[in-house]
Amino acid sequence: MKKIIIYTILGLLALACGKKMNNTEAIKDGDGVSIYHTDFNIKTLSGESFDLKSLKGKKVMIVNTASKCGLTPQYEKLEALYQKYNAKGLVIIGFPANNFMSQEPGTNEEIATFCKQNYGVTFPMMSKISVKGDDMHPLYQFLTQKEKNGVSDSEVAWNFQKYLIDENGFIQFVIPPTTEPDDEEIINWIEG
Helix, strand or coil: CHHHHHHHHHHHHHHHHCCCCCCCCCCCCCCCCCHHHCCCCCEECCCCECCHHHHCCCEEEEEEECCCCCCCCHHHHHHHHHHHHHHHCEEEEEEEECCCCCCCCCCHHHHHHHHHHHHCCCCCEECCECCCCCCCCHHHHHHHCHHHHCCCCCCCCCCCCEEEECCCCCEEEEECCCCCCCCHHHHHHHHC
């Protein structure tokens, strides 16, 4: 437990000392490239194919997750948000990643068990991927590179960074990891 807290503090200090992560300004509908005009090979934790295009018409939050991070309790608020707004068109998609201080070392099966037993997660959880570096998953290349998304460059700063995608598949906001899922800005976006 001490290691997790120390690693999280070190990571947050690195965030504070490095490039400052700000929320992006709202982007006009239709700016950029729709995530639905792309074709990503995405698998669930159980290995089934997941078609992002099936989410067209819904608001989507994409979040990279980790089981051994100081921010891991955000799973609880993510699940509460999903329960409250899923019937109104919100989908939250978790992407476990081990890119930050090895805070997601588990297998897909271990991650699924952890999420269910500790936080009762029912929102879609995908197979573990990389969200930065040379082996970055193509979805995260799209989310972080203006040349692919047509909107802006961003960098995944830490676990639990949130990308908010509108009903037409366009990136609207990049929300920093330490911003809680039930933050007023996020709720306003969901309800807007």
